[in-house]
Amino acid sequence: xxxxxxxxxxxxxxxxxxxxxxxxxxxxxxxxxxxxxxxxxxxxxxxxxxxxxxxxxxxxxxxxxxxxxxxxxxxxxxxxxxxxxxxxxxxxxxxxxxxxxxxxxxxxxxxxxxxxxxxxxxxxxxxxxxxxxxxxxxxxxxxxxxxxxxxxxxxxxxxxxxxxxxxxxxxxxxxxxxxxxxxxxxxxxxxxxxxxxxxxxxxxxxxxxxxxxxxxxxxxxxxxxxxxxxxxxxxxxxxxxxxxxxxxxxxxxxxxxxxxxxxxxxxxxxxxxxxxxxxxxxxxxxxxxxxxxxxxxxxxxxxxxxxxxxxxxxxxxxxxxxxxxxxxxxxxxxxxxxxxxxxxxxxxxxxxxxxxxxxxxxxxxxxxxxxxxxxxxxxxxxxxxxxxxxxxxxxxxxxxxxxxxxxxxxxxxxxxxxxxxxxxxxxxxxxxxxxxxxxxxxxxxxxxxxxxxxxxxxxxxxxxxxxxxxxxxxxxxxxxxxxxxxxxxxxxxxxxxxxxxxxxxxxxxxxxxxxxxxxxxxxxxxxxxxxxxxxxxxxxxxxxxxxxxxxxxxxxxxxxxxxxxxxxxxxxxxxxxxxxxxxxxxxxxxxxxxxxxxxxxxxxxxxxxxxxxxxxxxxxxxxxxxxxxxxxxxxxxxxxxxxxxxxxxxxxxxxxxxxxxxxxxxxxxxxxxxxxxxxxxxxxxxxxxxxxxxxxxxxxxxxxxxxxxxxxxxxxxxxxxxxxxxxxxxxxxxxxxx
Numbered sequence: 001x002x003x004x005x006x007x008x009x010x011x012x013x014x015x016x017x018x019x020x021x022x023x024x025x026x027x028x029x030x031x032x033x034x035x036x037x038x039x040x041x042x043x044x045x046x047x048x049x050x051x052x053x054x055x056x057x058x059x060x061x062x063x064x065x066x067x068x069x070x071x072x073x074x075x076x077x078x079x080x081x082x083x084x085x086x087x088x089x090x091x092x093x094x095x096x097x098x099x100x101x102x103x104x105x106x107x108x109x110x111x112x113x114x115x116x117x118x119x120x121x122x123x124x125x126x127x128x129x130x131x132x133x134x135x136x137x138x139x140x141x142x143x144x145x146x147x148x149x150x151x152x153x154x155x156x157x158x159x160x161x162x163x164x165x166x167x168x169x170x171x172x173x174x175x176x177x178x179x180x181x182x183x184x185x186x187x188x189x190x191x192x193x194x195x196x197x198x199x200x201x202x203x204x205x206x207x208x209x210x211x212x213x214x215x216x217x218x219x220x221x222x223x224x225x226x227x228x229x230x231x232x233x234x235x236x237x238x239x240x241x242x243x244x245x246x247x248x249x250x251x252x253x254x255x256x257x258x259x260x261x262x263x264x265x266x267x268x269x270x271x272x273x274x275x276x277x278x279x280x281x282x283x284x285x286x287x288x289x290x291x292x293x294x295x296x297x298x299x300x301x302x303x304x305x306x307x308x309x310x311x312x313x314x315x316x317x318x319x320x321x322x323x324x325x326x327x328x329x330x331x332x333x334x335x336x337x338x339x340x341x342x343x344x345x346x347x348x349x350x351x352x353x354x355x356x357x358x359x360x361x362x363x364x365x366x367x368x369x370x371x372x373x374x375x376x377x378x379x380x381x382x383x384x385x386x387x388x389x390x391x392x393x394x395x396x397x398x399x400x401x402x403x404x405x406x407x408x409x410x411x412x413x414x415x416x417x418x419x420x421x422x423x424x425x426x427x428x429x430x431x432x433x434x435x436x437x438x439x440x441x442x443x444x445x446x447x448x449x450x451x452x453x454x455x456x457x458x459x460x461x462x463x464x465x466x467x468x469x470x471x472x473x474x475x476x477x478x479x480x481x482x483x484x485x486x487x488x489x490x491x492x493x494x495x496x497x498x499x500x501x502x503x504x505x506x507x508x509x510x511x512x513x514x515x516x517x518x519x520x521x522x523x524x525x526x527x528x529x530x531x532x533x534x535x536x537x538x539x540x541x542x543x544x545x546x547x548x549x550x551x552x553x554x555x556x557x558x559x560x561x562x563x564x565x566x567x568x569x570x571x572x573x574x575x576x577x578x579x580x581x582x583x584x585x586x587x588x589x590x591x592x593x594x595x596x597x598x599x600x601x602x603x604x605x606x607x608x609x610x611x612x613x614x615x616x617x618x619x620x621x622x623x624x625x626x627x628x629x630x631x632x633x634x635x636x637x638x639x640x641x642x643x644x645x646x647x648x649x650x651x652x653x654x655x656x657x658x659x660x661x662x663x664x665x666x667x668x669x670x671x672x673x674x675x676x677x678x679x680x681x682x683x684x685x686x687x688x689x690x691x692x693x694x695x696x697x698x699x700x701x702x703x704x705x706x707x708x709x710x711x712x713x714x715x716x717x718x719x720x721x722x723x724x725x726x727x728x729x730x731x732x733x734x735x736x737x738x
Contacts, residue, residue, distance in 0.1 A: 016033045016034065016035055016045060016046050017033070017034055017035075017042075018031065018032070018033055018034075019031075019032055019033075019034050019042065023051075023053050027051070027053075027055055028051050029050065029051055029053075030048070030049070030050050030051070031047075031048075031049045031051075032044055032046070032047070032048045032049070032063075033045060033046025033047050033048070033063075034046070035065075043063075043065060043066045044063035044066050045063055045064060045065055045066070046062060046063065047062055048060070048061050048062060048063055052075075052077045053077075054077055056075060056077055056078070056079050057075050057079075058074060058075060058077075059072070059073070059074045059075070060072065060073050060074075061073070061087070064089075066090075067087075067089050067090035068087035068090050069087050069088065069089065069090075070086060070087065071084075071085075071086055072084070072085065072086070072087055076099075076101040077101075078101055080099065080101055080102075080103050081097075081099050081103075082098065082099060082101075083096065083097065083098045083099070083109075084096070084097050085097065085113065088115065091115035091130060092113040092115065092130055092138070093113060093114065093115055094112065094113060095111075095112055095113075096109075096110060096111065096112075096113050096132075097110045098110050108156075108157070109132070109137075111132045111133040111137075112132070112133055113130055113131065113132050113137075114130060114131045114132075115128075115129075115130050116128065116129055116130060116131055116136075118345045120145075124143070124145060124147065125143050125147070126142065126143060126344055126345035127140060127141065127142045127143065127343070127344075127345035127346065128140065128141050129141065129155070132157070135155075135157050135158035136155040136158055136346075137155050137156060137157060137158070138154055138155065139152070139153075139154050140152065140153065140154065140155060142343045142344070142345065142346070144169065148167070148171060149167050150166065150167060150307070150343070151164065151165065151166040151167065151178060151343055152164070152165060153165065153182070159182075159184055159185030160182040160185050160187075160340070161182055161183065161184070161185070162181065162182060163180075163181055163182075163191070163199075164178060164179060164180060164181075164182060164187075165179045165191065165196065165199045165200075166178035166179050166303055167200070168251065168299050168302055168303050168306075169247060169248055169251060169302060169303075169306055170251050172200070172299065173196045173197075173199065173200040174296075174299045174300055174302075174303045175190065175191065175193070175196060175296050175299075175300070176190075176296050176297060176299070176300035176339075177299075177300035177301075177303045177304050177339060177340075177341070178303065178339070178340055178341060178343075179191050179196065180339075180340075182340075186340075187339050187340045213251075213252045214252060215249060215252040215253045215254070215263075216249055216252070219246075219249045219250070219252070219253065219263070219267070220253065220260075220263050221263060224263070224266060224267060224270065228242070228246065229270055229274065232246060232274065232309070233274060235312045235451075235452075235455070239309055239310060239312075240309045240310045242309075243305040243306065243309030243310075244305070244306050244309070246305055247301075247302040247303070247305035247306035247309075248302070248306075250267065250298050250299075250301055250302040250305070251298070251299065251302050253267070253298055255291045255294050255295050255298075256291070261291065261294060264294055264295075264298055265294060267298075267301075268294070268297050268298065268301060271301050271305075274315060275314075275315055276315070276316065303341075304341055307341050307342075307343055307344060308341040308342060311341070311342060311500065312445075312455070313445070313458075313459075313500040313502055313503055314341065314342070314500070314501075314502060316455065316459050342501055355496060355556065355557065355558055356558075357496065357555075357556035357557075357558075358496070359730075360556070360730045360732075360733045361496065361497075361556075361730075362730070363726065363727050363728070363729075363730055364439075364440060364441065364442035364727050364728070365442060365727075371442075371727070374726040374727055375723060375724075375726065375727070376678070376679075376682050376726070377682075379686060380682050380686070380723060383685060383686055383689055383697075383723060384441065384720060384723040384724065385697075386689065386696060386697030387437070387689070387697045387698065387699075387716050387719055387720040387723065388437060388438060388441055388450060388697075388720055389697055390695070390696065390697035390698045390716055391434050391437060391438065391453075391713070391716055391717060391720070392438075392450055392453045393409060394406040394407075394409045394410070394418070394713065395409070395434070395453055395456065395457070396409070398456075398460055399431075399453075399455075399456030399457050399458075399459050399460030399461075400427055400431045400457065400460045401427070401430050401431045401434045401457075401713045401717075402424055402427055402713075403421065403422030403423055403424055403426050403427060403430050403709075403710050403711040403713050403714065404421040404422055404423060404424040404711065405421075405424065406418065406421075406711070406712065406713050407419070407421070410694045415693060415694025416693060416694050417694065418694050418695045418698065418712055419695075419712075420695075420698075420700060420701040420702065420707065420711050420712035420715075421711050421712075422701065422707070422708065422709055422710045422711025422712070422713065422714055423708075423709050423710075423711075425477055425479070426479055426483070426709055426710055426714075428461065428464055428472050428473050428483040428486075428487055429479060429482055429483040429486055429487075429710065430710050430711070430713045430714050430717065431457055431460060431461060431487075432461065432483065432486040432487045432489065432490040433486060433490075433710075433713075433714065433717035433718065433721070434457065434713060434716075434717045435454065435457040435458065435461070435490040435494070436486070436489065436490045436493065436717070436721060437716075437717045437720035437721050437724065438450045438453055438454050438457070439454065439490070439493045439494060439497075440720070440721060440724040440727055440728045441720075441724060441727060442727070444494065444497040444498055445458060445494055445497065445498040445500070446497070446498050454494065457490075458490075458491065458494050458503070461487055461490065461491060462491070462502070462503070462506050464487075465487075465506055465509075465510065467505075467506070467509065468509075469509070469513060470506075470508075470509030470510045470511075470512050470513035471484060471513050472484055472487045472510070475531070478530055479709075480530075481517065481528060481529075481530055481531065481543055481547075482543060482546060484510070484513060484514060484517075485514070485543070485546040485547045485549070485550045486546065486550065487510065488507065488510040488511060488514060488550040488551075488553075488554060489546075489549055489550035489553050489554075491503065491506060491507050491510065492507050492511075492550065492553035492554040492556070492557045492559065493553050493557075495507050495557040495559075496553070496556055496557040504557075504559070507554055507557065507559050508559055510554075511550075511551065511554045511559050511561060514528075514547055514550065514551065515561070515565065517531065518565065518568075519537065519539065520568065523571065524564070524567070524568050524571065525568050525569075525571050525572040525575070526544070526564075526565050526566075526567075526568030526569040526571075526572060527539040527544050527568075527569070527572045528543050528544050528547055529543070530543070538587060539572070539587065540576075540586050540587045540594075541572075541573055541576045541584050541585065541586060541587070541611050541614070541615050542586065542593075542594075542610075542611060542614060544569055544572055544573065544618070545573065545611075545614040545615050545617065545618035546614070546618075547569070548566065548569045548570075548618040548621060548622050549617060549618055549621050551565060551566070552566075552621035552622060563623075566622040566623055567622075567623075569618070569622060570618075570619055570622050570623075570624060573615050573618065573619065574631065575589075576588065576589060576591075576615075577589065577612075577615065577631055577635070578590065579631070581634060581638065582612065582630075582631050582632075582633070582634025582635035582636075582637065582638055583609065583611075583612050583635070583638055584611045584612045584614075584615035584635065585611065586611055592605035592606055592611075593605045593610050593611055593705075595705070599708060600705045600706065600708060602651070603651045603654075603705040604651060604652075607642075607650070607651065607652045607654065608642055608652065608654045608657040609635075609638050609639050609642050609657060609661075610654055610656045610657035610660065610661075612635045612638050612639065613635075613639055613657055613660045613661035613664050614656075614660040614664075615635065616632060616635045616636065616639070616660075616664035616668075617660050617663040617664040617667070619631075619632060620632070620664065620667045620668070620734055625734060625735055626668060626671035626672070626734065627671070627735065632668070632671075633671075633672065635664075636664070636665070636668050636671075636672045636674070637672075639661055639664070639665060639677055640672070640673075640674075640676060640677055643676060643677055643680035643681075644657070644658050644661070644677070644680045644681040644683075644684040644685075645680070645684055646683075646684040646685075646687040646688040648688075648703045651703075651705075653684075653688065653703045653704050654704060654705060655699070655704050655706075655707075655714070655715050655718035655719055655722070656704075656705070656706060656718065658681055658684070658685070658718065658719070658722040659718040659719075659721040659722045661677065661681070661722075662678070662681060662721070662722040662723075662724075662725030663721075663725055663728065663729055665677050665678055665725070666678070666725040666726050666728070666729040666731060667729050667731055667733070667734050668731070668734070669731040670731050671731075671734070678725070678726075681722060681725075682723070685699075685719055685722060685723060688700070688703070689719070695712070697716070698712050698715070698716040698719075699712070699715040699716055699719045700712070700715070701714060701715045
């Protein structure tokens with residue numbers, strides 16, 4: 001009997017106690033049920049009520065073993081509700097409502113909350129926090145591989161807001177990188193040392209670096225190891241490992257004497273060079289003479305290497321505009337990017353998951369058999385390979401393609417100089433077209449045979465952009481809106497395959513520029529003009545169609561573009577299209593493709609249907625379907641009546657027509673019989689492609705109406721885009737059954 005009684009007592013839940021904390025006047029401040037933690041402390045378990053100093057309730061809810069659970073409510077001192085919602089094991093989960101003290105709902109905080117805990121491949125927690133309506137919101141914590149704290153702070157509607165603190169690999173707080181006060185995602189003020197020390201103490205037991213740890217020889221030498229830095233520069237799967245090794249080694253450097261300070265300062269200079277001029281502190285600071293500051297700089301570089309080494313774009317951009325325009329940045333103006341790196345696991349909702357549009361780009365395959373089949377045969381696939389190889393061989397060292405200077409690369413490949421210069425002012429445009437051609441074959445920023453060329457071109461384009469306005473080129477040039485369109489298109493496709501915060505921001509502001517440049521009308525039209533000072537506003541189908549293609553690619557990359565923009569643009573194209581024939585005019589029904597007097601006006605404007613082809617591609621990209629829009633069928637019939645021909649004597653070659661026609665006809669495959677047009681296109685391209693010498697793989701620009709402007713780079717990029725039609729476009733995206 002006694003044994004049974006003892007067993008029953010042992011199985012009983014420990015008795016809860018009620019503790020009361022009071023305000024100075026003796027009134028209750030907190031009344032909570034607790035359990036002993038077995039070490040002389042208490043764990044909240046049961047009912048919990050907090051009170052304002054005026055006696056009004058402040059917060060009501062329950063705990064289970066120290067974690068908030070179930071329904072919780074909070075109140076303002078005047079008694080009005082402040083918040084209401086549910087916790088699950090300590091995290092907000094489900095609908096939460098928040099109110100101001102005047103009773104008005106605070107919509108900036110109310111919403112559907114979802115707890116998030118992200119782990120790596122080994123099951124270790126990377127970060128933990130919560131989402132509100134799909135965006136990071138509220139407190140988040142990030143962790144190193146061993147479970148120790150890496151960083152903690154808060155988000156508001158998807159961006160950092162308020163106080164953040166970061167801890168290095170050795171557990172000590174880092175002042176010059178990430179830690180600070182944030183407003184709308186941008187670090188505006190560094191944390192003072194006292195506050196850093198206070199936060200570090202509250203973070204619990206931290207790891208300590210070994211006082212006896214010595215810097216490896218390759219690091220502590222004033223000369224250092226050039227080989228180690230070269231290894232780090234390479235963009236491959238090993239870069240994070242190499243960077244983590246260097247990050248740990250930096251923490252072993254000491255700055256007690258002149259020799260040690262010289263080695264440390266030299267490594268900071270090397271890393272700044274690797275980051276292409278980005279700085280973590282004011283470059284005018286006399287760091288070698290300031291031991292504490294130099295030690296902090298080493299800690300900052302260590303944190304940066306360990307957290308963002310695989311973000312190749314961050315380390316490759318030269319952000320001249322953005323790094324000089326943020327006067328509010330701490331420490332005299334360091335680049336906000338490197339001062340606030342993207343953390344591993346940091347939410348980028350709604351861009352963190354696979355894009356819905358990704359399946360429509362899956363034809364850009366590296367599978368040799370599938371690629372040959374899609375291209376139309378081995379000869380066609382080889383022709384595409386040759387065109388892309390020519391483009392890569394003639395890319396400038398800065399990543400661009402110069403329409404008038406590409407031939408300078410011929411000597412490096414032991415080939416005679418190629419002929420066929422264009423106009424150098426179109427550099428952004430032809431670089432964007434060449435980048436689109438490389439992306440169309442399946443190379444991206446992170447993979448593919450031409451990965452390095454894609455990266456270099458992307459970096460160059462981003463360097464050309466004004467980060468505030470989003471514009472890429474001088475608005476006084478007559479071609480600048482065309483270049484804005486194709487640059488936005490190319491960067492959007494790059495973003496679709498590889499998420500990078502700075503690339504996304506560049507696409508967003510580029511799209512914003514296009515949308516702001518739109519000229520609407522009472523009828524809801526979306527149209528664009530060249531908007532060059534001294535030119536009258538003239539709206540044409542060519543420019544507007546190119547912009548629709550750019551905005552469509554941006555939308556695929558999950559950059560917001562309102563549906564009304566596409567609807568208005570398609571209405572404008574309809575206004576320029578003959579309802580009887582389906583032919584799209586330049587700036588009015590029946591008007592032909594433009595020509596420049598005494599430059600290309602000897603090319604017949606009616607030999608092809610370039611404007612109809614481009615308008616068809618824009619209609620389909622903008623959302624129109626063959627089964628519901630009769631003008632699409634009529635337009636495609638016009639293209640089938642004018643098959644591509646390599647007939648230089650008749651001046652019928654038009655790469656503009658062929659590239660956009662390939663995109664339109666490939667999208668229409670199944671809706672109409674496009675085979676004759678695509679077969680004729682391939683025959684024409686193979687007949688005209690150069691087969692020998694330094695020009696092998698390219699096409700002569702003198703036979704094309706616009707070759708004088710873009711040169712051999714233009715015709716080769718457009719020829720490659722034409723051959724890639726079946727790779728770039730999946731007809732399954734455009735339902736065609738009536």
